[in-house]
Every structure is written in C-alpha cells, then in structure tokens.
Amino acid sequence: MSSAIAPKLSGAAAHPIRSYPKFLWWGLGQATNGGLLFYLWMFVLTAIALVGANAWAVQVANGMIVTNMTDHVSWGLYIANFTFMVGVAAGGVMMVIPAYLYHDKKMHDVVIIGEMLAIAAIVMCLLFVVADLGRPERFWHLIPGIGRFNWPMSMLTWDVIVLNGYLLLNLHICGYLLYMRFLDRQPNNWWYVPFVWASVFWAISIHTVTAFLYCGLGGRPFWNTALLAPRFLASAFVAGPAFILILFAIIQRVTGEKIDDGPRRLLINIIRVTVVVNLLMVVSEVFTEFYTGGGHTASARYLFLGLHGHNALVPWIWTAMAFNVVSAGLFLSPLVMRYSTVLIVACVLAFIGAWIEKGMGLIVPGFIPSTLHEIVEYTPSLAEWKISAGIWALGLMVLTILLKMSMAVISTSSKPAMPENL
Amino acid sequence: MPILNQPPTRRTALKAAGAALGLAAFGKAISPLWSIPENVSTDEFLQQHYKELTDEDKRKVFERLEAETKELHGASVTISDPKPIPGVRYGYAINLSKCNGNGACMEACNKENNHHRGVDQSYIRVLEMSKGSMDMEEGNTTYDHTVPQDDKYYMPVQCQQCDNPPCVTVCPVEATWKEDDGIVVVDYNWCIGCRYCEAACPYHARRFNWEEPEIPSDEVNPDQGYLSNRIRPQGTMEKCHFCLHRTREGRLPACLEACPTGARMFGDLNDPDSDINWVLKNKRVFVLKEDLGTQPSFFYFFDS
Numbered sequence A: 001m002s003s004a005i006a007p008k009l010s011g012a013a014a015h016p017i018r019s020y021p022k023f024l025w026w027g028l029g030q031a032t033n034g035g036l037l038f039y040l041w042m043f044v045l046t047a048i049a050l051v052g053a054n055a056w057a058v059q060v061a062n063g064m065i066v067t068n069m070t071d072h073v074s075w076g077l078y079i080a081n082f083t084f085m086v087g088v089a090a091g092g093v094m095m096v097i098p099a100y101l102y103h104d105k106k107m108h109d110v111v112i113i114g115e116m117l118a119i120a121a122i123v124m125c126l127l128f129v130v131a132d133l134g135r136p137e138r139f140w141h142l143i144p145g146i147g148r149f150n151w152p153m154s155m156l157t158w159d160v161i162v163l164n165g166y167l168l169l170n171l172h173i174c175g176y177l178l179y180m181r182f183l184d185r186q187p188n189n190w191w192y193v194p195f196v197w198a199s200v201f202w203a204i205s206i207h208t209v210t211a212f213l214y215c216g217l218g219g220r221p222f223w224n225t226a227l228l229a230p231r232f233l234a235s236a237f238v239a240g241p242a243f244i245l246i247l248f249a250i251i252q253r254v255t256g257e258k259i260d261d262g263p264r265r266l267l268i269n270i271i272r273v274t275v276v277v278n279l280l281m282v283v284s285e286v287f288t289e290f291y292t293g294g295g296h297t298a299s300a301r302y303l304f305l306g307l308h309g310h311n312a313l314v315p316w317i318w319t320a321m322a323f324n325v326v327s328a329g330l331f332l333s334p335l336v337m338r339y340s341t342v343l344i345v346a347c348v349l350a351f352i353g354a355w356i357e358k359g360m361g362l363i364v365p366g367f368i369p370s371t372l373h374e375i376v377e378y379t380p381s382l383a384e385w386k387i388s389a390g391i392w393a394l395g396l397m398v399l400t401i402l403l404k405m406s407m408a409v410i411s412t413s414s415k416p417a418m419p420e421n422l
Numbered sequence B: 001m002p003i004l005n006q007p008p009t010r011r012t013a014l015k016a017a018g019a020a021l022g023l024a025a026f027g028k029a030i031s032p033l034w035s036i037p038e039n040v041s042t043d044e045f046l047q048q049h050y051k052e053l054t055d056e057d058k059r060k061v062f063e064r065l066e067a068e069t070k071e072l073h074g075a076s077v078t079i080s081d082p083k084p085i086p087g088v089r090y091g092y093a094i095n096l097s098k099c100n101g102n103g104a105c106m107e108a109c110n111k112e113n114n115h116h117r118g119v120d121q122s123y124i125r126v127l128e129m130s131k132g133s134m135d136m137e138e139g140n141t142t143y144d145h146t147v148p149q150d151d152k153y154y155m156p157v158q159c160q161q162c163d164n165p166p167c168v169t170v171c172p173v174e175a176t177w178k179e180d181d182g183i184v185v186v187d188y189n190w191c192i193g194c195r196y197c198e199a200a201c202p203y204h205a206r207r208f209n210w211e212e213p214e215i216p217s218d219e220v221n222p223d224q225g226y227l228s229n230r231i232r233p234q235g236t237m238e239k240c241h242f243c244l245h246r247t248r249e250g251r252l253p254a255c256l257e258a259c260p261t262g263a264r265m266f267g268d269l270n271d272p273d274s275d276i277n278w279v280l281k282n283k284r285v286f287v288l289k290e291d292l293g294t295q296p297s298f299f300y301f302f303d304s
C-alpha cells in the first residue's frame, strides 16, 4: 500500500457522524488506487459486468423467453447461483466465531475479510433473484408496508428479510470497525459486539431459510428431505472458508503482506470437519434414494445415472463428486498445511465441486422429471450465462473494492483491525 | 477537499475519466430498457393489489385493459369481474372410463382462455397411461398416434383447486389466493413472476408467460374476466380458474362443454342435487397425490 496516505482525521478533531461520508470517499479513493495489474483486473471485470448488464436489459425488454427455462424447469442458472452464493455468504463469517468465541486475537486481523466476502456474496444473491423475476419493475410489491408481504407463510419473504438483514448487519459491523480505526479511536463494544453475535446466528439462518425454500415443497421429492438444510450448511462451511483461503493467497501475492498462519490453519481445520460431515450426508442421502428405489428416486436417478436416455446432468454431478472427494482427501492429508499449491488446488476443487452440487446439481434435478413425470431437460441459454457471469464480475468488483478499502484503513492505522479487549 | 488527501493529480483525472467512460458504457449496455415505458404505463406500474381496488379503481383498470387489448391485439373486449356466488363451492370430476384422450378439452381451453397461439398452450394436460398402472411415471403427454389405444387409458390433469394449496402458501406477494367458491386465482397485474408457485404445485397446473401472447384478433374471446381469461401480460403466472367468468354466471366450463364423451362433471359441492354430488355419492372417487395433503376439489373415478 505505498500510495496509502495516512488520514488526517484523528481523535477529537473529527465529528464522528459528519466525517463518515468523508471516510467512505477517502476509502473509495484508496480502493481505486493500484498498479497496472489492478487496473487490468478491474477493467476485465467491468467489461464482463457490462456484457451482463446488457444481456439483462435485453431479457427485461424481451421477456424471460430469452432464457431456456420452461414451465417444466422453471428455475435454472440464476436460482442455482443464488443458492450457492447464500452458502458462500454464510461460510464467510466462519472466522467470526473463533475470533470472538475463543478470543483468538490472530483471527481479528482477518475476520474482516470474511465479512467483506459475505457482503459481496449477498449483493450477488440479491442480483440473482432480481435477474430471475419475470416482472422486475414490480419488485416494490415485495416491500413490506407498500406491497403485500406474505409473511410468515411464504419462505421467500423470510428469505428476503434474512438476506437484507444480513447485508445490513455486515455493512454495519465492517463499516463501524474500520471507521473507528480510521479515526484512531477505540470502538465502543455496545455498538458492535451484539451485532457480531447476531451475525453469527444470522449466517446460519440465511442458509437454513434458503434450504427451507426448497425442502418445504411436498410435490418435489428430490428436495423434500430433512437433510437439505444441514447439507447446505455443511457445504457452505466448506465453500466459504475455501474461498477465503484462496483470497489469503491472492492478498499475500499482491500486497506482499504476510498473513498469519493461525487463521489459515484454523480455516483448514474447519474444512476438515465440514468436508467429512458433508460427504457423510451425501452418502446417506444417496443411500436412502437408491436402496429403497421407487418413484421418489426418479430425480436422483436422472442426476446420477440418467433417466430414459436423458442424461444432461450426469457428467456435471460426477465431476462435482470427483472434485469433492479429491479435495476432501487433500484437506485431510497433511500436505495442505505444508504446500500452499496443494492447499489452493484443494480449495479450488472444493469450491467448484460445491458450486455444481449446490447449484445445477440441486435446483435442476428438482424439476426433472416434472410433477407429472415428464422429462424436459434444461441447458442455460447464452443470455443466462452472460447475466450470471456479469453478476459474478460485479460481485468480485465489490469484493475487490471492499478489501482494498479495508486494507487501506488497516495499513494506515497503528491499531489492530479488531479491538483486543473483547 | 484537502481532507481527502487526494490532490488533483494525474491519477485522479484518470480515475474521473475512467468513471465517466464506465458510466457511459453502462448507459449504452442497458439501453434496451428504454423500450419499456411503452409496455408498462405509470398507471399499470402503480396499480394496487386486486383486493385493495375500489369499484371505481376497478372500473378504471378494466377500461385501461380494454383499451390496451384494442391497441395490442386489435380486438374489442369487455372485462368483467364476476364474484363468487355465496354458498357455492365448485368441484370437478372426470370419468376415466369415458375419457378417450381426444384432446377436445385442451383445444377448447386454448380458445376460451385466449392462450398464446404459438405454443398450443392449455391449462389441461391429458396423460396417456398404461392400463393396470396408476404410476404417472408410465404416463405420457406427448403422444400423436390415434386415440384411444387399446392398452391405454387417459387422465386429464389441470388445476385441482386444492383446499390446501401449496401454490398460495408460497407466493411471496399474495398475488394468488383462494376465493370463497374454492377457485384459486391469480392477479396477473400483481404477480412479480418469481415462479415459486410453479415449483410448489404438485400437479404441473401453472403456466408462466415466457412470451408476449399472440392471438389473431378475430380469434380473441371478447368475454373476459379480470381474474380469469383476459389476455395475460408477459412475465406473469396463470392457471386454470374453472372458467369462473362462465361458471359464476351459471354456465359450464369450456372444457366440459367441449368434451365429446361426457367424461366431465362439474357443479356445486354444497348443492345436494348437483351432478358433482351425484358422482361423489354414487362412485368410488379418488384424488391425485392424496398423500401430499393438498385436498383437491378435483376427483377421478372409473365406471363399474
């Protein structure tokens, strides 16, 4: 952070509320400073995001017919990505628990990375939902007070509440802590500790509610299993930390700053547990599906083996299975601790494996065969790929900017990222 | 702004240029959106939920919709809003021994309900089933041979107007609900198009308007109900409504009238003398997927 100039605001000179916009502006300025590589990165992301924005505008103008979804498979790539990103958001706070529950000081400096990841992931989730609406201009019907909010009956309204709540919580926590550090002040525990605790439970709730969205539907046997929510959580707590480990490696590369070994080890240990739990649950589910047989197995058979000659998802799910098993093997071996390349490979495999399994491998087979047992297959259209890539690019832009802002604050301040007196 | 510590250097100038360029590119990227104001008027955008409309509001809405239909489809139509008849609760039954899979019901549905002509859309699907099996997995809806086949029987499926409808439970904005006479309806002007109800329905009874519906102007059915067969806007959900613009006025559903075999029975479940009650009393009826607890008002039976 050579370009970081220490903020002139300090102590009593700054008004704690009025200076906040200035802090944001300063952070934004810092976040948009960087080397050639940074500008290239942001340029590429912007280009992809623009392609996505254009595809979305075309979709709104021409209607959902530009997607390949049908009355048979009425949710596709958007909702698949949405489901997966909710998991990443939930997994992002995995470091909050050790940092606060076990007063692990070493975690304090990196916990903010997880929260930034959560913010970017939730922004992506909301965008994926908007992209999936047939009438996005009617989104206001969903706003409590002016619309008609089917609460508490609809799980989708619950999801809207918990996702937005989670976004606000994380924005508040990160914003407050960084701002205090920017002002060189001691954060007031009352202003954030309760929110930190809330965010931990909230992280679990966002993913549970998202699972309930599917497992509450009696007409779709593939989803209608009590294991769905725990399975979601387990894979979220693999994918989230795996992504953070990749981020660590990138940050270390780019900034040259050494990130402490403690957090890394802790994340690997978290994954070691959750990866095994996740595999165990997948095995239980596959067992109950296939050992009993019968009509309820049709979707699982379609997914894993193909059904009546239809097998579009078979290569996908076996790729995911292979990735999951290999990454689990790598995570459980001592190699991940010793060689960073092995760790990165394991993380990438775990992340992609979870993306396929929780995305296309979960949403699409829920619709195939349909409730009247017709088989209509689905492959996303080019428009769907463009919009999804655009949302991913935008999410990565948000994440990059947030991380650069926070690193600018941290590197210009003498205090640790988190107060030590918890 | 000295406090920002960012003197106007070359870097800031470049950033500003970059931001301006980005914004311009963004404006260009989303330019297809500018065509929308033509499709969505302010009145439509601000329209309240059906249940919040006063009679005066409704009159204006219906007038607007009639004018739009004239403009878009070249047809003069009247949009009405028949209310449930107090004390009436509708039920439908199908005699599977009589249904021979000829598909006249689907065709009638398509015409009556102003379905998009491009896709042969209908609220009804007729499954061809193997004799000796109730397993829908053995069924097929895409047959094009002559009917009936000797080793098959035929099972029409449409909205079952469930008493415990999962589609209504899941709708996040209450765009779909159950009326007093048991008919589950959709406010096409309130639905946000999330398709959650379509995922929740166990009978594949809901249809989404992926495309702008196209109907030759001389084929538009001018007798339209706001909650039933008016031409649905693109991007919203629709479904069978037991032809409420007919049945609430004492007529029969279009699919029943079109059925050449007399397999269909419709009527008031609360009226002891109705056809439907005769069926319930004298036949051994069953409902589809009873184990799901949806409690359909749609019954099936065999003769003999």
Ligand code: SF4
Residues within 6 Å of the ligand: B158, B159, B160, B161, B162, B165, B166, B167, B168, B184, B200, B201, B202, B203, B204, B205, B206, B239, B294
């Ligand atoms: S059949 Fe489907 S659409 Fe009709 S009421 Fe039941 S759940 Fe709703």
Ligand code: SF4
Residues within 6 Å of the ligand: B170, B171, B172, B173, B174, B175, B176, B186, B190, B191, B192, B193, B194, B195, B196, B197, B198, B236, B237
């Ligand atoms: S598609 Fe429309 S009617 Fe169906 S759940 Fe969504 S908002 Fe409700």
